[in-house]
Amino acid sequence: MFTGKNIVHSDVVTTATKEALFRRGVTLEDIAKIVYEMQVPYHEGLELDECVDSVERVLRKRELQHAILVGIELDELAEQGKLSAPLQQIVVSDEGLFGVDETIALGAVFTYGSIAVTTFGHLDKNKIGIINDLDTKKGNGVHTFLDDLIASVASCAASRLAHRKRDLDEAGITYLEANAQKDKPSPNE
Numbered sequence: 001m002f003t004g005k006n007i008v009h010s011d012v013v014t015t016a017t018k019e020a021l022f023r024r025g026v027t028l029e030d031i032a033k034i035v036y037e038m039q040v041p042y043h044e045g046l047e048l049d050e051c052v053d054s055v056e057r058v059l060r061k062r063e064l065q066h067a068i069l070v071g072i073e074l075d076e077l078a079e080q081g082k083l084s085a086p087l088q089q090i091v092v093s094d095e096g097l098f099g100v101d102e103t104i105a106l107g108a109v110f111t112y113g114s115i116a117v118t119t120f121g122h123l124d125k126n127k128i129g130i131i132n133d134l135d136t137k138k139g140n141g142v143h144t145f146l147d148d149l150i151a152s153v154a155s156c157a158a159s160r161l162a163h164r165k166r167d168l169d170e171a172g173i174t175y176l177e178a179n180a181q182k183d184k185p186s187p188n189e
């Protein structure tokens with residue numbers, strides 16, 4: 001019978017997700033910088049704060065939260081040598097044919113549509129920002145899942161921004177104007 005007793009509140013999951021990223025040395029700004037790099041060619045007046053905001057919003061999505069919690073947990077257990085053989089060795093060595101890290105991360109981007117999927121594919125091939133930092137820091141902790149999860153969050157946030165830009169275009173305002181309007185006190189204040 002469904003009693004709701006075993007339900008974890010969304011806020012708890014959101015907090016745990018952000019804490020897991022911070023614990024692994026990843027800030028929202030780190031991810032936002034990737035979003036900025038991916039989207040600035042298409043967005044006149046795009047600001048890093050917009051990208052941070054977009055990252056913050058996609059991190060409220062359960063699909064992403066669950067992927068992040070599962071992936072980071074596996075990285076951490078592998079780091080502590082707590083996985084059983086042969087999975088322990090496969091995760092630690094970030095074996096090229098493993099692919100489950102990418103599958104989990106990719107599974108979380110579908111909710112943001114085709115722009116998120118193609119951005120994820122691009123980031124998988126062209127590691128930029130903190131994804132590249134993690135890649136070059138190999139041997140310094142296990143980040144087999146983390147790099148793909150960051151690509152996933154960045155792709156979703158980039159797609160969200162792209163769609164927002166389209167909405168603004170249709171409303172006849174640019175990012176610059178929208179930002180300026182946001183900074184203005186509302187007439188009722």
Ligand SMILES: [Ca+2]
Binds near residue numbers: 102143145146147
């Ligand atoms: Ca990986």
